[in-house]
Amino acid sequence: MAYDPNNIFARILRGEIPCKKVFESEHALAFHDINPQAPVHVLVIPKGAYVSMDDFSAKADPAEIVGFVRAVGDVARLIGVDANGYRILANHGSDAHQEVPHLHIHIFGGRHLGPMLAAH
Numbered sequence: 001m002a003y004d005p006n007n008i009f010a011r012i013l014r015g016e017i018p019c020k021k022v023f024e025s026e027h028a029l030a031f032h033d034i035n036p037q038a039p040v041h042v043l044v045i046p047k048g049a050y051v052s053m054d055d056f057s058a059k060a061d062p063a064e065i066v067g068f069v070r071a072v073g074d075v076a077r078l079i080g081v082d083a084n085g086y087r088i089l090a091n092h093g094s095d096a097h098q099e100v101p102h103l104h105i106h107i108f109g110g111r112h113l114g115p116m117l118a119a120h
């Protein structure tokens, strides 16, 4: 899938729409999810134009990968979920129900999160 430069997270990165920012570095931005699914629900996105982890893992340069992965850990510690635990999740494509086509890692925490996937 080609990257859509008008997706909502690209617009947040350009400052065209606001976010509740919790962290920013050279390679990453983190902000609160607008529709939280847990007491703590923060999204971490790379600043580069990557649709998903599929795209990022294939094309990002090493500095972007290191910067982004470090940011995920830094954000988890910053928001205080490292001690009790947290879950990270990144959706890719339609089977995973990816809604926003810019790579984002969800960080969930603040309560016991139960089993990994909901039963069907």
Ligand code: AMP
Pocket: 008, 019, 031, 032, 033, 034, 035, 036, 043, 090, 091, 097, 098, 099, 100, 101
């Ligand atoms: P996904 O299904 O993995 O693509 O998740 C997209 C996430 O982005 C959802 O959890 C949404 O609630 C969240 N989201 C959508 N628009 C915004 C926004 N403007 N600011 C913060 N989070 C958003």
